[in-house]
Amino acid sequence: MLRSSFAIAPMMGWSDLFFRCWMRCLFNNVDVYTEMVAVNAICYGDAGRLLQEDDHRHVVLQVGGSDPKLCKQAAHIAFDQGFRHIDLNVGCPSSRVQKGMIGAVLMKYPSVVADCVEAMMSVHRDLTVSVKSRIGVDHQDDESFLVRFLDEVLATGCKHVTIHARKAWLSGMSPKDNRNIPLLNYQRVYDMKRRYPDVFMLINGGFNDFLEVKEALNHVDGVMIGRLAIERQRDLVAIARQLGFMQGTVRDSLTRYQQYLAGHAYKNQSSLKPLMALLHGFNGAKSLRSQMAELMRQQGGVSQWIDRLKDELPS
Ligand SMILES: Cc1cc2nc3c(=O)[nH]c(=O)nc-3n(C[C@H](O)[C@H](O)[C@H](O)COP(=O)(O)O)c2cc1C
Numbered sequence: 001m002l003r004s005s006f007a008i009a010p011m012m013g014w015s016d017l018f019f020r021c022w023m024r025c026l027f028n029n030v031d032v033y034t035e036m037v038a039v040n041a042i043c044y045g046d047a048g049r050l051l052q053e054d055d056h057r058h059v060v061l062q063v064g065g066s067d068p069k070l071c072k073q074a075a076h077i078a079f080d081q082g083f084r085h086i087d088l089n090v091g092c093p094s095s096r097v098q099k100g101m102i103g104a105v106l107m108k109y110p111s112v113v114a115d116c117v118e119a120m121m122s123v124h125r126d127l128t129v130s131v132k133s134r135i136g137v138d139h140q141d142d143e144s145f146l147v148r149f150l151d152e153v154l155a156t157g158c159k160h161v162t163i164h165a166r167k168a169w170l171s172g173m174s175p176k177d178n179r180n181i182p183l184l185n186y187q188r189v190y191d192m193k194r195r196y197p198d199v200f201m202l203i204n205g206g207f208n209d210f211l212e213v214k215e216a217l218n219h220v221d222g223v224m225i226g227r228l229a230i231e232r233q234r235d236l237v238a239i240a241r242q243l244g245f246m247q248g249t250v251r252d253s254l255t256r257y258q259q260y261l262a263g264h265a266y267k268n269q270s271s272l273k274p275l276m277a278l279l280h281g282f283n284g285a286k287s288l289r290s291q292m293a294e295l296m297r298q299q300g301g302v303s304q305w306i307d308r309l310k311d312e313l314p315s
Contacts, residue, residue, distance in 0.1 A: 009226030039065030064102035068119035093168035110152035130160035190219035
């Protein structure tokens, strides 16, 4: 089974096909998560469209659900379409998601999570099933709560867990605030890795530079990063470069992305969205942004815009 010590987090509204492709053009052997897809949508919706992927290596499909039968059916469909790693979302605190018994609320029901994980694991022995959780929810945030949760989930034989190192408040706080306000507790995650040494454990939450990541890698198997990839991509690139995950220069990666887009029928502004975070904090960004809309109206505008980005990007 391929698994990486560096992962790009699932991010709703961002981690689409273009974003995942761009991450693959930038990095070698980094696990890239999809946006969360509800198992109901996979089973009863347009699975072909929802699960569209050009290259399944190192792509992790994140699903949301709490019905073991639907989880299993969704895992079957995803496996048949080429996915070899499925992650169950046990970290999203949004109230809409909670109403569907999806996300962080499931930390309170470890046996439900275990049943879903077990059901998905039964689909095929080549399918990796992982869980992404928080360290706790509401006032249930002590170590024993997390241990009870993990004991039950890991008893299924699941060997791959990502822990966002802060708890989630299930009411009265927006998902955005829930990613910032609850305090980070890396030590809690490090203690879990010591307790479950056979489990491949990634830590997530608040990593901004190489030294922070390097320190975490002394304690756990991997680090997952989210917002740097959509806000300050050059900082993400700096981390990946020092960890040895970079594929040449950013310009090389942009050329690879242009080649990918050339073979893709659907090219418009959304194919450039994943590149916008490269523009953070550099002088030519404003003019590049304003040129984008104009170029989008022309045939070949996407590639032309990337050419200009390659010319102007500081080395
Ligand atoms: C815009 C956005 C959308 C997100 N969507 C998801 C999601 O679909 N599933 C999930 O497990 N986490 C989701 N998250 C949480 C991230 O995966 C990650 O846990 C969080 O951002 C903390 O990591 P960071 O500090 O490196 O950003 C989302 C985060 C952001 C910023």
